[in-house]
Amino acid sequence: MVNISVIGATGYAGAELMRILSGHKKVNITHAVSKTFAGKALSDIYPNFMFRDYTLEEMDIGAICHDSDIVLTCLPHGTSSEVVPALLTGGVRVIDLSGDFRYSNANVYELWYKMAHKAKHLLGESVYGMPELYRTRIRNARLIGNPGCYTTCAILALYPLLVQGIIETGGIIIDAKSGTSGAGRKADTGYSFCETDGNVKAYGIATHRHTSEIEQELSLAAKESIALSFTPHLLPIKRGIISTIYVTPKEGIDEGAVFAAYGMFCDEPFVKVYENSLPEIKHVAGSNNCAIGFALDKRVNRLVIVSCIDNLIKGAAGQAVQNMNLMCGFDEREGLCDIGWYI
Amino acid sequence: MVNISVIGATGYAGAELMRILSGHKKVNITHAVSKTFAGKALSDIYPNFMFRDYTLEEMDIGAICHDSDIVLTCLPHGTSSEVVPALLTGGVRVIDLSGDFRYSNANVYELWYKMAHKAKHLLGESVYGMPELYRTRIRNARLIGNPGCYTTCAILALYPLLVQGIIETGGIIIDAKSGTSGAGRKADTGYSFCETDGNVKAYGIATHRHTSEIEQELSLAAKESIALSFTPHLLPIKRGIISTIYVTPKEGIDEGAVFAAYGMFCDEPFVKVYENSLPEIKHVAGSNNCAIGFALDKRVNRLVIVSCIDNLIKGAAGQAVQNMNLMCGFDEREGLCDIGWYI
Amino acid sequence: MVNISVIGATGYAGAELMRILSGHKKVNITHAVSKTFAGKALSDIYPNFMFRDYTLEEMDIGAICHDSDIVLTCLPHGTSSEVVPALLTGGVRVIDLSGDFRYSNANVYELWYKMAHKAKHLLGESVYGMPELYRTRIRNARLIGNPGCYTTCAILALYPLLVQGIIETGGIIIDAKSGTSGAGRKADTGYSFCETDGNVKAYGIATHRHTSEIEQELSLAAKESIALSFTPHLLPIKRGIISTIYVTPKEGIDEGAVFAAYGMFCDEPFVKVYENSLPEIKHVAGSNNCAIGFALDKRVNRLVIVSCIDNLIKGAAGQAVQNMNLMCGFDEREGLCDIGWYI
């Protein structure tokens, strides 16, 4: 049993983390921190915890460090980098779900997040928490920058193709569509049912922060600097991301070569590459899975890749638990679901 | 052409009113007032008005009265009764969409709305704006209390049966379900897509204000005081109300007698009673129609009535325009749609 | 480990059963039978099983009986009663999810299902599979009639009140609303997205079969024959039932007495009674939980009870696994989720 604390337990990622950890056989939740709801029961905010309740607390770094092996921080970016250094000093390991510790280069962060980074000294140490890419480093990491939702979906789809060098590095386009839980739990007319149901919209064209995170990892894959187009859309669904990705295959690349490139994921517990069909959001929603498929449009020499995840699970809380399992030496799948709900 | 002003043009009922009035051939919209968005274009808030735009203004009672024949007020209850007296004094006729002028007895209002009524002297004059019940009085009214959404749906279903005396007056139960636009345009986590989609909840049991409005009209129908059970529910849809109503038929009442009682609506332009089937929300959404059907459960001596409307149209803006048409001597159907969207 | 077979693995209840059993630590699935899809992989129909696949088979009673301790049958009513006798003869225990073995009186079945019962001789032996009512008998049963979805939701809400005798037995009204998965997996325009989204309809008034099943159990609770009103509605959601139930409290019954009556469920692992709030579908969807709340409308002497379940889990597959756990001597909660998804 490891002792785990969650800071920011009542946002959607935090609540999903509480849900997953509550069913994890090897975890003891010692502190569930919520600035807004301290003193209340978690079930006051989320009545689905009717049988597994927790008392929400104010943040007390000393107590948290004393009582925890690993702390998962679900705080806004900019706030995480204020809190995490104290946690590390207090002797705990940290998995941070914000964007603050995902970057190796603080300048990139500052350019896209439009704020100064408050803990640059930790960026050299923090590990990008994508097990499919950095499993070994994650096991021993003291600080994990848990990946973003859009980024997880896109990087898993593109990394193998760039590592194998079978696609052009220029002109990559990621047309991504996400459920509204990705926007978090907030009182905002723009995310109300009436404004969202029956609607789809694009937003943040050319400016969405996840662009830079995707580019960082894909540049490492390609061993050259990649700049790409990323367009997020808001869908009238609660959970799930589907990314439709357009790339140019190099000469002579056929379907077999593409599928072979994805072979690097063949033993992954949570990544499935379809050989002859396309994934849909309902194939993965509710699970920690990422499903990837593709079609080659020879007429216009375009490879179209479709990648799906549950944004709250593989795109946030589930991947965090996967990282936690690695850090604790547990079976990577412990407490995580690999069968989506479908309905 | 009549000159019309709308006060409160950017709530959902107000915007729906603007939409309907924009297509009305005999109406000129002279002022569109929005406290929150004064100075902006209506299309800044509601881009669907891209081809029929209006400049939103601060409320200027003098200018409004000068430029309008009829003013439609879409203000919160308690605010309407502050504004309407000045409008009447200014010489215009008023259709008020709040609850403030729906009651003949201020005590009932004050009991259910839990606030003092600010314009009690007008309650004797104001006409309850349900054309099917008060068409003649509406034509000449100076002040209309436009009915509530749940109330319209329930009253139309029950009024004929009580007038004809074919059901018991005790034990009436109205189980009503509404789309979320009924809650208005607001930034509230409880109405966010993530909290609303896939969910249904009951609320306001035994305390919802519309109970008293329904009881007022049905008591008039029955010529005795009626107290009933009303339970509203929030549905994961944008528009529409379906009410399932349980009553006890008097001895000897069969389906034919029930259908015959509804005969009082046979010439109504916007009320349809089904003889052998049940209405659904999609039959009426997008239209000013109310569709009513019923089934007699002889085994337990229960008459079950199902009634459907579009809450924003027949339940608010459409009924207001129907009243306006009557007040102006226009064809009652002018500018109103009697075919639902279905899809 | 027990060996389990599922007959009818590709309907929605069957697929949900496969999903739950796949995560059950003490179960080995030996046969997954699908008449329609025999020879295919389960993941061909339900790609969410991408990491836990099964080969669908034709029904071979001999092999199934040889290889199974318990067989779960998810067949249409009328078909189950053709298959189950052979399974019992073959020496296995059976949990049947159809309506065929839920009745003690074949006449009631034949009246409501409008067909002759094909295995009347088993009705004396079969146990109604609601653990909260029949836990002891379930443990040793050879044949379980697993309850219906609407019926589970309604019976759990009403049984304690009738056992305690605190409400009138006459005039009970159940206004129930269900997600569309309750209609099963079928190619039918009436359940298409375009016809269902944005819509709610009532159906089967006075004729729905679950009426008789609810009456059977509540009559046992009340020790007198109960006839009640039951109206199902189709909701534009995938999962979940909310039932709003209207009853007449006996004289002197207050909220405390109602809550006290529900005390019989205080140790139940999957039933939660709220003291001061109302349950919503999102509180239970995804879990095996039933959540119950109530409000007393003293003005009209009416007790309104709200009860919610996930129709595919507590209303079908989850309750079947709960029964299976009891039959196997496992912890009743094994493999079952008691935290809903909320989002």
Place this chain on the structure above:
Amino acid sequence: MVNISVIGATGYAGAELMRILSGHKKVNITHAVSKTFAGKALSDIYPNFMFRDYTLEEMDIGAICHDSDIVLTCLPHGTSSEVVPALLTGGVRVIDLSGDFRYSNANVYELWYKMAHKAKHLLGESVYGMPELYRTRIRNARLIGNPGCYTTCAILALYPLLVQGIIETGGIIIDAKSGTSGAGRKADTGYSFCETDGNVKAYGIATHRHTSEIEQELSLAAKESIALSFTPHLLPIKRGIISTIYVTPKEGIDEGAVFAAYGMFCDEPFVKVYENSLPEIKHVAGSNNCAIGFALDKRVNRLVIVSCIDNLIKGAAGQAVQNMNLMCGFDEREGLCDIGWYI
């Protein structure tokens, strides 16, 4: 008044056409043909027609030609080309909503539709019914090939840019997302509510027929042969298409130049180009409008265009009525709505 007949009145496009024509002041509907439902009332299938009913008839070409000025055919492709020649011979003008008369080159049709064309001799005469491109020819046309839904959305977004020559003709990518009404009214598990809600999927990559229709018109705009990537997706909404389009701007092209190119639409009654924001489906759903916006991503030299329509209106029935208005010399906007529903 013109006499209009509709053949195929009970598919979704046909029913939408009936809905629009029912409110058209200058139209008399003489025949509403439905093979499947002949003899029934339209309101038996679509109860929203409760106040504007029509008797559905078998197809009688002689009677239709005798009684109609214009016939609108909403038949499957391949069937239209069997029926239309007889209608023209019978002396009526025809607006065909299938793909059969949209192509100038039968070979292209046969390649993408994978069937022989049955009325090639009419392809020289038929006019592609997009008023923004072919208004003059439409006025006098005897046969209109009414455009597809995806194609209308994409062509309006790209035509002006290609005519002005401000973007590269190679590498165009159209990532399109459509509501499920685009699939028509059919009993198909794949379009059921349970399989569609909460889900998004891509389909028909590299093979969707609308690709060829888009290419035909854009090649005419560019005066060179264009081949492009088109990926359709199925959305969990009823109505509406949003297309996100990626093109490469030529050197020196800035936002001003893009907006100026769209100036060719500045007097269009149903096309709106946003200068500083992006359109959403809810801006246009329910109207005949097409709304277009764009963003220039200078970092990667990519112009991203977003285009939205209501697939059943501007993408089918509304555009057909717009064409009919032109053919009859009516105001092009007659009977058509230019304010979306928004909610």
